[in-house]
Amino acid sequence: MEISFATMIGIFISVVLVNNLVFQGFLGICPFLGVSRKIDMAFGMGCAVTFVITMAGAITWCIMHLILEPIAGRMFDDPKALNFLQYVAFIMVIASMVQLVEMYLRKCFPPLYTALGVFLPLITTNCAILGACLYIYMKPETQPFLNALIYAFGGGLGFMLAISIMAGIREHIRFSNVPKPFQGAGITLLVAGILALAFTGFTGIGK
Amino acid sequence: MTIVMAAIILFGLTLIFATLLGVAKEILRVDEDPRIEQINEVLPSANCGGCGFAGCADFAKAVVEGKAPCDGCPVGGAETAADVAAILGIEVVQTAPFRPIVHCGAKTQDKLGVVPYEGIETCVGANIVGVTQACAYGCLGYSDCVRACTFDALHMVEGRPVVDYDKCTGCGACVKACPRDLIELIPFKEERMLVVACANKESAKAVKAVCKVGCIGCKLCQRFAPDVFEVPGNIADINYEKYTGEETEEVKKVLDKCPAEILLYFGRPKLKHAEQLAAEKAATSRN
Numbered sequence: 001m002e003i004s005f006a007t008m009i010g011i012f013i014s015v016v017l018v019n020n021l022v023f024q025g026f027l028g029i030c031p032f033l034g035v036s037r038k039i040d041m042a043f044g045m046g047c048a049v050t051f052v053i054t055m056a057g058a059i060t061w062c063i064m065h066l067i068l069e070p071i072a073g074r075m076f077d078d079p080k081a082l083n084f085l086q087y088v089a090f091i092m093v094i095a096s097m098v099q100l101v102e103m104y105l106r107k108c109f110p111p112l113y114t115a116l117g118v119f120l121p122l123i124t125t126n127c128a129i130l131g132a133c134l135y136i137y138m139k140p141e142t143q144p145f146l147n148a149l150i151y152a153f154g155g156g157l158g159f160m161l162a163i164s165i166m167a168g169i170r171e172h173i174r175f176s177n178v179p180k181p182f183q184g185a186g187i188t189l190l191v192a193g194i195l196a197l198a199f200t201g202f203t204g205i206g207k
Numbered sequence: 208m209t210i211v212m213a214a215i216i217l218f219g220l221t222l223i224f225a226t227l228l229g230v231a232k233e234i235l236r237v238d239e240d241p242r243i244e245q246i247n248e249v250l251p252s253a254n255c256g257g258c259g260f261a262g263c264a265d266f267a268k269a270v271v272e273g274k275a276p277c278d279g280c281p282v283g284g285a286e287t288a289a290d291v292a293a294i295l296g297i298e299v300v301q302t303a304p305f306r307p308i309v310h311c312g313a314k315t316q317d318k319l320g321v322v323p324y325e326g327i328e329t330c331v332g333a334n335i336v337g338v339t340q341a342c343a344y345g346c347l348g349y350s351d352c353v354r355a356c357t358f359d360a361l362h363m364v365e366g367r368p369v370v371d372y373d374k375c376t377g378c379g380a381c382v383k384a385c386p387r388d389l390i391e392l393i394p395f396k397e398e399r400m401l402v403v404a405c406a407n408k409e410s411a412k413a414v415k416a417v418c419k420v421g422c423i424g425c426k427l428c429q430r431f432a433p434d435v436f437e438v439p440g441n442i443a444d445i446n447y448e449k450y451t452g453e454e455t456e457e458v459k460k461v462l463d464k465c466p467a468e469i470l471l472y473f474g475r476p477k478l479k480h481a482e483q484l485a486a487e488k489a490a491t492s493r494n
Contacts, residue, residue, distance in 0.1 A: 067216065075212060085213050089220055096224040103235040 003144045011147055015154035018205055021128045022162040023196040025135075028128030032163050033188060035116070042167035044112045046160025048101055048120060050153065053129050055097045057152025060090050060133040061145055090133045091124075098124045128159055165195065242294055243267050249290040250280060255357060257281045257378030270295070281305055281377040281392075303394035305377045307370055308473045310389045311346035312404025315366030317419040318342060334386040341417035344406040346389055355384035372398075372475050397452025399474035401435075403443045405467070410441050420468040427464055432457035443469075 021027045028049070035045045064086060072081040102120050105113040113120070123129065132155040135142070142148045169191055178187050246267040254262040258279045260269055269275035270291060277295060278288035284304050292298060315321075320341025326332050330351040333339045339347060348366045355361075360374035361381055368381070368390075382390045389406055403422060407414050411423035424441030435450045435458060436443055462470055 063220070067220075071212065071216065076209065081209060082213060082216065085216060088217060092217075092220060092224060096228055099228055100231055103231055106237050107235045 008150050011151050012154045015151050016158040017202040020158040020199055021155050023199040027131040028126050036163050036166040039167040041115050042163045046163050049159050050156025052097045052123055053132050053156040054153045056094045056129055059093045061148045063089050064137050094129050095124045240271050242271050245294045246291050251282050255378045303396045305392040306395045307381055307390045307392055308402045309368050310406040312469055312471050313345050313418050313420050319417050331386045351384045352381035355380045393447050399472045400452050402471055402473045404471045405469040408442055422467050422469045428461045431461045
């Protein structure tokens with residue numbers, strides 16, 4: 001896979017709009033529904049996820065390409081021999097990154113830290129992040145480091161976009177006359193489904 | 208061989224990240240007052256919100272910052288206040304525990320003009336309708352306060368809420384629940400306190416038309432015991448700053464003479480009161 005500007009743009013648009021992790025991959029649904037009550041909180045969550053996903057994407061790329069594959073290739077003549085380690089290693093990387101973000105936010109942005117509350121440590125188990133890291137290793141176009149970084153950053157932005165749109169809609173739903181059987185979780189899931197349906201309209205753009 | 212290699216790689220990675228996090232913790236350390244954590248430990252951790260803060264941790268922070276009094280926890284009471292004060296290094300003045308009283312003593316049969324109400328069975332709902340009973344001030348009896356109580360200390364007895372003072376912690380949830388503001392927290396200087404169990408601000412005639420027991424604002428109590436009672440409008444009021452919970456001669460006289468039946472004792476009967484009650488009961492049964 002050649003490294004070109006066009007490929008990077010393609011990867012970026014693909015992961016933000018066309019193959020959005022939330023709407024097309026059904027990853028990260030828990031925070032997507034849990035923290036999308038207020039738009040500023042949703043945006044904060046999106047920022048935190050974007051940061052963690054980018055850092056985790058970069059570090060996991062390094063782990064796969066600089067540690068696991070060379071060692072496995074040299075010792076077992078099969079670069080994929082140690083691939084079963086990626087789950088454990090990736091989760092460790094993500095957990096460490098979340099800890100780092102938590103400490104940083106607590107030091108520098110205490111209001112955001114208190115607003116996110118329990119959802120901040122819950123990023124650890126946000127499957128969008130682990131999913132993005134695993135996708136990066138699986139997809140042929142994200143094998144170069146720069147492309148992987150763009151994919152990870154785009155994945156975070158896509159999540160931020162999705163959760164912010166959702167929060168905006170939910171802020172309006174609060175003041176609208178929802179039929180009784182759909183109130184609460186029902187209307188939220190319906191909206192999420194319709195949003196996902198709307199995003200399929202991007203299919204066909206890029207690759 | 209694969210397993211050994213996997214273990215070595217993971218161990219190495221763990222070591223790297225542990226070091227990274229350890230260093231980051233030192234760099235990004237937040238200097239928090241250690242007293243916040245200590246105070247949080249002596250609080251009841253019920254997170255009931257009775258103090259007015261979001262939870263025990265918030266209250267602990269507010270106490271250290273001087274935004275809340277050290278005896279601000281109504282559930283913990285004097286013991287917790289003393290613990291908190293010890294951590295802060297200050298003296299705590301002994302205060303009476305705040306407990307709720309109900310400003311309506313009308314039983315179901317005392318209320319006049321009660322009409323059948325088939326709406327939502329909550330006081331808030333009935334209060335909006337407004338005409339479920341003639342008295343616009345009295346207890347509606349749909350148990351909003353009972354549902355609000357998380358300590359099982361309120362029960363509906365004969366159409367009005369009765370506080371179980373053995374279980375009550377004074378958190379004030381019932382005060383917020385009552386749409387007619389009938390419940391008030393007062394300092395219980397004694398185990399039982401005298402209460403004006405009426406909130407009707409109308410004149411005597413209007414009160415008589417809606418309730419058999421309501422306060423008619425005759426000012427008799429104010430005349431006999433001006434230290435304790437005040438009648439600012441058409442309703443008697445007890446000055447709990449001056450009233451010590453003691454049954455003085457004047458108070459006894461007022462209790463004797465009051466034409467309405469709204470001066471009630473709330474709280475646990477004290478030992479001597481209990482003996483007195485038992486003696487009276489024995490005397491009546493002998494007759």
